[in-house]
Amino acid sequence: MPGPTASNRPFRPQIRLYQDWLAAHKGLRFDDYDALWRWSVEDLPAFWQSIWEYFDLRSPTPHRSVLADAKMPGARWFEGAQASYPRQVLRHVQAAGAAGLPALVSRNERGHHRELSWPELQRQVAALALHLQAQGVRPGDRIAAYLPNVPETAIAFLAAASIGAVWSLCAPDMGAPAVLDRFRQIEPTVLIACDGVHHGGRDLDRTEVVARLRAELPSVRHVLLHRELGADAQVLGEHADLAAVLARDDADTAAFEPLWLPFDHPLWIVYSSGTTGLPKPIVHGHGGTVLVALTLGCLHNDVGCSYAPNSFGERFHWYSSTGWVMWNAQVAGLLNGSTCCIYDGSPAGPRDAPDWTTLWRFAAETGVTFFGAGAAFFASCMKAGVSLSGLPALARVRALGTTGSPLSEDVQRWGTQQFQALGVEDIWWCNISGGTDFAGAFIGGHRELPQVPGQMQCRLLGCAVEAWNEAGQPVIDEVGELVCTRPIPSMPLYFWNDEGHRRYLASYFDTYPGVWRHGDWLRITPEGGCIIYGRSDATLNRHGLRMGTSELYAAVEALPEVLDSLVVDLEVLGRPSWMPLFVVLRPGLALDEPLKARIAAAVKNALSPRFVPDEIVQAPEIPRTLSGKKQELPIKKLLLGQPLEKVVNRDAMANPGCLDWYLAYARQREGTST
Numbered sequence: 001m002p003g004p005t006a007s008n009r010p011f012r013p014q015i016r017l018y019q020d021w022l023a024a025h026k027g028l029r030f031d032d033y034d035a036l037w038r039w040s041v042e043d044l045p046a047f048w049q050s051i052w053e054y055f056d057l058r059s060p061t062p063h064r065s066v067l068a069d070a071k072m073p074g075a076r077w078f079e080g081a082q083a084s085y086p087r088q089v090l091r092h093v094q095a096a097g098a099a100g101l102p103a104l105v106s107r108n109e110r111g112h113h114r115e116l117s118w119p120e121l122q123r124q125v126a127a128l129a130l131h132l133q134a135q136g137v138r139p140g141d142r143i144a145a146y147l148p149n150v151p152e153t154a155i156a157f158l159a160a161a162s163i164g165a166v167w168s169l170c171a172p173d174m175g176a177p178a179v180l181d182r183f184r185q186i187e188p189t190v191l192i193a194c195d196g197v198h199h200g201g202r203d204l205d206r207t208e209v210v211a212r213l214r215a216e217l218p219s220v221r222h223v224l225l226h227r228e229l230g231a232d233a234q235v236l237g238e239h240a241d242l243a244a245v246l247a248r249d250d251a252d253t254a255a256f257e258p259l260w261l262p263f264d265h266p267l268w269i270v271y272s273s274g275t276t277g278l279p280k281p282i283v284h285g286h287g288g289t290v291l292v293a294l295t296l297g298c299l300h301n302d303v304g305c306s307y308a309p310n311s312f313g314e315r316f317h318w319y320s321s322t323g324w325v326m327w328n329a330q331v332a333g334l335l336n337g338s339t340c341c342i343y344d345g346s347p348a349g350p351r352d353a354p355d356w357t358t359l360w361r362f363a364a365e366t367g368v369t370f371f372g373a374g375a376a377f378f379a380s381c382m383k384a385g386v387s388l389s390g391l392p393a394l395a396r397v398r399a400l401g402t403t404g405s406p407l408s409e410d411v412q413r414w415g416t417q418q419f420q421a422l423g424v425e426d427i428w429w430c431n432i433s434g435g436t437d438f439a440g441a442f443i444g445g446h447r448e449l450p451q452v453p454g455q456m457q458c459r460l461l462g463c464a465v466e467a468w469n470e471a472g473q474p475v476i477d478e479v480g481e482l483v484c485t486r487p488i489p490s491m492p493l494y495f496w497n498d499e500g501h502r503r504y505l506a507s508y509f510d511t512y513p514g515v516w517r518h519g520d521w522l523r524i525t526p527e528g529g530c531i532i533y534g535r536s537d538a539t540l541n542r543h544g545l546r547m548g549t550s551e552l553y554a555a556v557e558a559l560p561e562v563l564d565s566l567v568v569d570l571e572v573l574g575r576p577s578w579m580p581l582f583v584v585l586r587p588g589l590a591l592d593e594p595l596k597a598r599i600a601a602a603v604k605n606a607l608s609p610r611f612v613p614d615e616i617v618q619a620p621e622i623p624r625t626l627s628g629k630k631q632e633l634p635i636k637k638l639l640l641g642q643p644l645e646k647v648v649n650r651d652a653m654a655n656p657g658c659l660d661w662y663l664a665y666a667r668q669r670e671g672t673s674t
Contacts (some may be wrong), residue, residue, distance in 0.1 A: 013447035014298045021054055033446060033458060034528055041464040041486055044070065048077070048291065048462065048489060055294050055336075058091075059083065060260055067487075072514055073494075073504060075487035082260040083287035085267055085335075086125065086162040090258070092337035093118040101313040102339050104151045105366050109198050109345025109358075116151050121158075126256035127248035128159035131240070135222045137190060139164025139261065142269070144188035144217070146170050146179060146210065148197045149322050149344040152226050152242060154331050156192050161267055161286070162258030165190075168269040168281075171323030172197045172204070174626060176212045178651030182271050185281050186496050187219040192242065196229035201350025203229055211235045263287035269496055270325055270436050272507075279652065280503060281496035284439050288489030292440040292462075293332040300444045300460055301430050302399060303370055304336045314338040318372030318401060319347055319359055324627045325436040326372075326403065341366050347377055356384040357391070364393035372401030372430070374628060375411070379557065382414040388422060395422045401430045403441075404628060406532050406550040409454035410558055416453075431456045433532050435518070437508070438491045442484060442518065443530045455529040462488060465530075467522040472512060475524075479548065481536055482522035483515050491516070521548040538632035540569045542577065542610040549632060552581075555606030556599055561585050564622045567613065568636040580639070581613035584622055591618035617665070621658035628654065638666050 019036065022028040030036040040047040045066035051057075052066075063081035096103070097118035104116040116124075137143070143160040147153040147169065160167045168186055170179045172194055183191075193210040196203060214223060214236065223239040233239065264285040271279035297303045304314045316333040317340075320326035333340045343362050349355035360381075363371050378400075388394055400415055412429055419427035429451060434441030442465045449457045459465045467480030474480075495504045511517045521533035533548020540547045549567055556565045564584040569577060583599065585591060600612045623631040634648035644663055650656035 014302050018054055018299055037459060040461040051291055051295055070487055072487045072516055077489045078263045078287055081263045083263045084258045084260055085286050085290055086158045086258040088290050089334045090122050093122045096337045105341045106151050107343055107362055123253055124155045124246045125158045126253040127246050129162045130252055131245045133163055137165050142166045142186045142188040143190045144168050144183045146172055146193040148172055148194060149342050164259050164261050166266045169322050171321045172206050175651055176209045180216055182279050183217055186269055189219055190222045191220045192224040194226045194228045195231040195233055200346045205231050207231050207233055207235050261286055264493055283493045283496055284490055285493050289439055292490035293335055296441050297332055298336050302447045303333055304338050315341050315368045316370045317341040317363055317368045341368050356381045356386045360388055360391055364391040367396055369396055370399045371397050374404035375402045375407040378415055379411045382411050388418045395424050399428045399430050403432045407431050408554040412453040440490045452529055455531050458528055467524050477526055479521050479523045479533055482518040482520040485515050547611055551607055555602045559602055561589055561595060566622045566630050568632055570639055578614050580615045580617055582617050582619040584619055620661055621655050623658050624654045626654050635662055
């Protein structure tokens with residue numbers, strides 16, 4: 001793919017184009033980003049109306065007001081307007097299709113490469129939508145999917161949404177119990193599933209799982225099968241072949257148009273990590289999701305940036321499984337006409353021969369311009385000693401996106417140096433923090449603000465984010481609870497089957513009524529930068545000094561011997577605080593006294609002597625959720641004596657087998673401390 005490299009391309013970032021538009025069309029000029037941000041959160045109707053107009057969002061009926069009621073929860077946005085996520089995507093067929101740009105570029109671990117044009121995307125969406133309507137699917141019906149990160153998954157989502165059905169997706173690396181915990185709650189009428197996946201160098205047959213899903217979801221009336229492995233599907237009984245359905249090409253598919261729906265019509269149901277109890281089925285709407293996705297993706301992530309004079313289409317990649325909300329964020333690249341480059345498989349290749357250049361080679365060979373992944377991916381590349389010097393085509397990348405956990409200064413500097421060696425002097429790190437809960441971000445990037453390793457650049461437009469101390473007062477340059485004091489259009493409409501909104505209220509508004517409490521520790525610098533310190537429910541509190549776990553992890557995991565770590569602070573009434581640190585070491589290493597001393601010294605030097613662990617323990621694995629988050633709180637509760645079955649849902653874990661080790665450790669400690 002020809003074109004200039006990131007370091008020599010003149011450009012005008014999207015957020016600058018938006019500010020130019022504000023000046024020209026609204027007469028609004030701001031001296032700096034802080035002034036722009038304050039306007040965006042103090043005059044919500046004016047700001048979100050400007051977003052509607054700037055992105056030329058359309059509706060066959062006008063809205064009566066932008067924000068009828070600003071309370072949380074219960075804000076009512078753009079009443080009277082209609083919306084359609086698929087229409088916003090497919091409006092780019094004419095321009096992008098005429099330019100010959102693909103909508104989707106995909107590759108899997110076995111090297112199978114495909115490109116899907118915009119007109120072909122439109123045709124296949126129409127084919128599946130018509131098939132679903134013929135099966136009796138109506139607006140409001142739920143369509144459940146058990147699919148990998150392949151083009152068919154994006155097509156199925158757009159087809160479901162185009163007829164007003166409510167989409168819900170689980171990754172095929174999830175076992176049947178975890179999937180059933182999610183799908184049973186929403187009672188889907190259609191199941192779209194795969195026969196298996198190829199991951200980590202192995203074929204994983206999923207036909208038995210799909211058969212169980214079908215048997216234990218009595219609401220399902222129709223099954224569509226995506227044949228990823230060509231497995232024997234007789235066990236599934238009657239079903240339709242997805243590929244055959246998508247092959248339809250006739251006058252009806254050419255004439256099909258997605259339905260216009262009420263602005264707040266349900267779009268999808270996503271789920272909390274489900275650490276304890278049943279996962280929370282979170283419902284987001286068409287209109288709010290489109291508004292926030294465009295604001296985040298274009299203005300803050302700068303996806304779709306205009307380049308001159310040698311402009312070419314954006315190629316947007318954010319590695320994710322279909323079990324993480326970043327899959328939704330990846331697909332949202334289609335909303336502004338970008339080409340989405342998706343990879344299905346392990347980012348490290350086969351398990352028996354790990355290769356952390358896998359994704360980088362994919363990006364180089366497909367011309368990716370925006371490369372995103374979880375922060376843990378970049379840390380793993382650094383620890384594995386990855387060198388990108390042999391991939392000169394990566395010079396097309398102009399931005400690196402991260403989320404999922406705080407990105408350490410060392411990792412950011414490593415990545416910057418890698419791209420400098422490729423001749424990209426101005427690589428931009430777009431670090432974001434938000435969540436599944438509202439399908440967006442609170443904190444993120446700004447292409448024109450200074451970059452400080454270890455920090456995120458700003459609070460996002462329209463997001464009234466503050467750090468609150470224990471007295472519920474906003475603080476600057478102090479660590480506090482991350483709260484949002486005013487509503488955002490993509491906040492949940494509700495939780496599915498949540499009588500009286502009890503779970504919804506308890507999840508976000510139990511601490512500060514009317515104010516969203518997100519559950520993260522945040523520090524806002526005097527310059528407006530932001531630092532996330534980890535989950536506020538897993539905070540370290542040593543002798544009155546509070547610290548997020550991420551700072552300790554950054555210090556410990558910087559040691560070459562340490563692959564992973566987890567710390568918990570145990571406070572029991574009448575006993576001294578006790579803080580163990582669990583570490584996973586490189587293969588062949590044992591935790592001896594000299595290594596313990598180096599770990600303790602790293603914590604002491606990076607944080608404070610107060611945070612030196614009371615005990616350092618070598619563990620086989622660190623327990624993580626399916627989306628890769630460390631499970632600090634369940635281990636904390638387990639070590640405080642609570643039953644394992646009440647503190648963690650094994651089926652919501654990526655590595656449930658490691659729990660037996662922690663249970664044995666808890667019992668051993670209980671025996672020595674009583």
